[in-house]
Amino acid sequence: xxxxxxxxxxxxxxxxGFQRQDPRPTIQAELEKALxxxxxxxxxxxxxGRTDAGVHALGQVVSFKTTARIPTERWPAALxxxxxxxxxxxxxxxxxxxxxxxxxxxxxxxxxxVANAPLPSAFLRNYAYLVRERLDLEAMQTAARxxxxxxxxxxxxxxxxxxxxxxxxxxxxxxxxQPFEVLPWFWLAEAANPKLDQEGQDLQPTLLHFIVxxxxxxYNMVRIIVGTLLEVGRGRFQPGDVGAILLSxxxxxxxxxxxARGLFLERVEY
Amino acid sequence: xxxxxxxxxxxxxxxxGFQRQDPRPTIQAELEKALxxxxxxxxxxxxxGRTDAGVHALGQVVSFKTTARIPTERWPAALxxxxxxxxxxxxxxxxxxxxxxxxxxxxxxxxxxVANAPLPSAFLRNYAYLVRERLDLEAMQTAARxxxxxxxxxxxxxxxxxxxxxxxxxxxxxxxxQPFEVLPWFWLAEAANPKLDQEGQDLQPTLLHFIVxxxxxxYNMVRIIVGTLLEVGRGRFQPGDVGAILLSxxxxxxxxxxxARGLFLERVEY
Numbered sequence: 001x002x003x004x005x006x007x008x009x010x011x012x013x014x015x016x017g018f019q020r021q022d023p024r025p026t027i028q029a030e031l032e033k034a035l036x037x038x039x040x041x042x043x044x045x046x047x048x049g050r051t052d053a054g055v056h057a058l059g060q061v062v063s064f065k066t067t068a069r070i071p072t073e074r075w076p077a078a079l080x081x082x083x084x085x086x087x088x089x090x091x092x093x094x095x096x097x098x099x100x101x102x103x104x105x106x107x108x109x110x111x112x113x114v115a116n117a118p119l120p121s122a123f124l125r126n127y128a129y130l131v132r133e134r135l136d137l138e139a140m141q142t143a144a145r146x147x148x149x150x151x152x153x154x155x156x157x158x159x160x161x162x163x164x165x166x167x168x169x170x171x172x173x174x175x176x177x178q179p180f181e182v183l184p185w186f187w188l189a190e191a192a193n194p195k196l197d198q199e200g201q202d203l204q205p206t207l208l209h210f211i212v213x214x215x216x217x218x219y220n221m222v223r224i225i226v227g228t229l230l231e232v233g234r235g236r237f238q239p240g241d242v243g244a245i246l247l248s249x250x251x252x253x254x255x256x257x258x259x260a261r262g263l264f265l266e267r268v269e270y
Numbered sequence: 271x272x273x274x275x276x277x278x279x280x281x282x283x284x285x286x287g288f289q290r291q292d293p294r295p296t297i298q299a300e301l302e303k304a305l306x307x308x309x310x311x312x313x314x315x316x317x318x319g320r321t322d323a324g325v326h327a328l329g330q331v332v333s334f335k336t337t338a339r340i341p342t343e344r345w346p347a348a349l350x351x352x353x354x355x356x357x358x359x360x361x362x363x364x365x366x367x368x369x370x371x372x373x374x375x376x377x378x379x380x381x382x383x384v385a386n387a388p389l390p391s392a393f394l395r396n397y398a399y400l401v402r403e404r405l406d407l408e409a410m411q412t413a414a415r416x417x418x419x420x421x422x423x424x425x426x427x428x429x430x431x432x433x434x435x436x437x438x439x440x441x442x443x444x445x446x447x448q449p450f451e452v453l454p455w456f457w458l459a460e461a462a463n464p465k466l467d468q469e470g471q472d473l474q475p476t477l478l479h480f481i482v483x484x485x486x487x488x489y490n491m492v493r494i495i496v497g498t499l500l501e502v503g504r505g506r507f508q509p510g511d512v513g514a515i516l517l518s519x520x521x522x523x524x525x526x527x528x529x530a531r532g533l534f535l536e537r538v539e540y
Binding site: 009010011056058076080085086087088090111113119120121122123125127185209264 | 279280281326328346350355356357358360381383389390391392393395397455479534
């Protein structure tokens with residue numbers, strides 16, 4: 001028996017999330033179907049993070065046990081030949097039998113992408129959340145610092161979720177503005193869009209990346225943190241309000257949950 | 271009667287091309303449906319380029335005549351509220367009655383994107399053509415120069431196409447390698463993909479952009495030019511072969527037609 005660890009990326013747009021939910025299409029069901037075909041045995045896999053419907057992954061990790069003797073380096077190509085093109089296995093490695101993709105994870109990094117622009121993008125519609133208002137980035141940066149360290153994040157989880165503790169440690173919460181010059185070519189390029197400024201829409205299109213690294217995440221935690229920081233950016237919350245919201249442990253005081261489509265599970269560390 | 275010129279972007283993945291082909295979904299049909307709803311009158315529009323199924327646009331231009339008195343600056347938002355999210359109107363302006371989006375066009379720019387990487391991308395699957403082989407960029411740059419200027423491009427058009435002349439002028443054929451540092455975040459990021467090198471796949475993932483500006487294009491011209499330059503990059507053609515292929519006017523001697531999904535109509539000039 002061998003224990004195999006896969007790193008994969010997927011476009012979550014067409015799926016009802018990672019976790020199996022038959023007969024709906026899920027990442028887990030697609031992977032398990034491909035693994036059964038390759039190994040000829042039933043395979044149950046574990047994912048590091050149960051991404052929701054519409055959430056994407058750049059570096060999701062899954063593990064499964066198998067008796068198949070396929071050389072480790074062959075797994076990615078073998079799986080990719082069977083998987084739909086919106087799921088791609090990047091790497092495979094054999095790990096100790098006690099390795100568990102979820103339980104062994106020490107840190108995870110999520111990225112949330114906001115398209116801050118006057119117009120939607122035909123190409124980023126499934127990969128970024130459109131915010132049309134001008135945002136105060138400096139205030140958002142200041143507010144972001146309140147999240148760092150160990151806190152009870154009860155105010156930043158979906159109501160009704162039940163886990164033993166809502167204490168988590170955030171190691172990093174970075175807010176990056178992607179310079180206009182290095183935006184993807186299919187973004188609202190100046191070449192394609194010379195008239196934006198003339199219409200009184202003086203908002204320079206940009207992408208904002210929120211990068212959050214923590215020892216674990218509560219349900220919807222990243223999406224509520226980003227929703228709260230955007231309220232700071234709009235001036236509806238002051239940066240200092242974030243500290244008070246954390247202490248309140250009251251979900252109703254935090255900002256809204258932003259849509260799934262801007263969220264990427266970027267990396268899992270063991 | 272007013273003549274309105276729109277600039278728009280679209281993700282062509284879900285469409286059977288620009289031109290109406292009822293009952294199949296097309297860009298033209300979606301636009302005309304939205305225009306009828308807004309104006310209450312039948313509208314026939316003209317597009318600058320008849321992009322094929324799967325081809326995208328960053329700056330397609332269309333024009334149509336209408337008696338509707340909607341202020342010019344209101345057209346984009348009005349149309350975007352009715353259009354599917356993979357079609358976005360960027361700008362609108364009123365133009366002279368004799369303006370015709372196709373006949374008045376003086377220059378068009380197309381962009382073709384190649385993902386040169388050992389693995390496919392879940393996110394770029396519809397927006398770039400995957401080439402796994404190492405490519406000789408210098409040879410491709412040298413070969414690209416043969417296309418510049420006025421030539422008979424008969425060897426670089428789909429067989430069976432019938433236009434009066436196959437002479438066209440290429441003003442620019444640029445080949446740009448997008449530096450790894452500024453690739454879109456959802457590309458095969460190092461963070462998500464630390465093991466690529468260890469598997470003997472020493473091809474550094476990159477995106478290659480072919481930018482072609484001309485006074486007009488024959489059917490499949492960009493896709494055959496790119497297919498030919500890729501053969502040069504693979505070493506199957508020498509750069510100088512391109513000159514001979516042009517002179518031969520023989521489609522069979524040029525390279526293959528690369529897939530539609532990497533192609534973007536970037537800009538139309540009048």
